[in-house]
Amino acid sequence: TPTIGVLALQGDVREHLQTLDTLGVATLSVRRPEELARCDGLVLPGGESTTIIRLARIFDLLEPLRDRVAAGMPAFGTCAGMILLADRIEGGVEGQETVGGLDVTVRRNAFGRQVDSFEEDLHVAGLDDPVHAVFIRAPWVEEVGPGVEVLARVEGGPADGRIVGVREGHLMATSFHPEVGGDARVHGLFVDLVGRG
Numbered sequence: 257t258p259t260i261g262v263l264a265l266q267g268d269v270r271e272h273l274q275t276l277d278t279l280g281v282a283t284l285s286v287r288r289p290e291e292l293a294r295c296d297g298l299v300l301p302g303g304e305s306t307t308i309i310r311l312a313r314i315f316d317l318l319e320p321l322r323d324r325v326a327a328g329m330p331a332f333g334t335c336a337g338m339i340l341l342a343d344r345i346e347g348g349v350e351g352q353e354t355v356g357g358l359d360v361t362v363r364r365n366a367f368g369r370q371v372d373s374f375e376e377d378l379h380v381a382g383l384d385d386p387v388h389a390v391f392i393r394a395p396w397v398e399e400v401g402p403g404v405e406v407l408a409r410v411e412g413g414p415a416d417g418r419i420v421g422v423r424e425g426h427l428m429a430t431s432f433h434p435e436v437g438g439d440a441r442v443h444g445l446f447v448d449l450v451g452r453g
């Protein structure tokens with residue numbers, strides 16, 4: 257069984273651990289480099305990307321995270337986690353750093369004040385039935401590099417067609433929160449990715 261860590265500096269860590277637990281993988285909260293070293297894959301949760309990146313630096317995790325991701329460790333970012341995996345951010349705070357690895361530009365808080373949070377059923381590549389997607393002050397993907405596969409787009413409304421799920425090699429990310437709502441299928445796609453690694 258693979259061991260999948262959840263970066264546990266800030267954000268909705270417990271929901272990810274609970275979802276992963278239903279998939280029969282070993283799970284681990286990651287706050288220290290030694291814990292990261294034990295992971296076959298890592299989830300970067302939703303929360304506040306500026307806080308998570310600051311804490312990663314303070315906890316001496318930022319360089320180890322960059323090194324593991326660059327060396328091919330599968331990683332899955334949701335919402336703030338998507339921002340952390342992106343190579344480029346728009347609408348970030350001045351000089352906001354990332355772990356990087358995903359050849360995408362994400363726009364932070366992209367959906368704007370009026371639609372701060374919303375829910376929508378949408379199709380995710382690789383899954384037969386739609387996923388109930390929860391968006392909370394979410395980013396969207398503004399631009400993807402040539403190696404990036406689009407997994408999901410907003411369906412309808414003012415943001416129709418905006419990219420909200422991507423995969424590139426060993427990395428995947430969603431703007432929404434598949435860890436809330438008791439549907440483990442998107443995490444299942446990630447576990448498959450870890451299994452292939």
Ligand code: GLN
Pocket residue numbers: 301302303304305306334335336337339364365392393394395
């Ligand atoms: N708006 C947050 C950020 O920029 C992300 C929100 C979330 O993860 N739910 O980090």
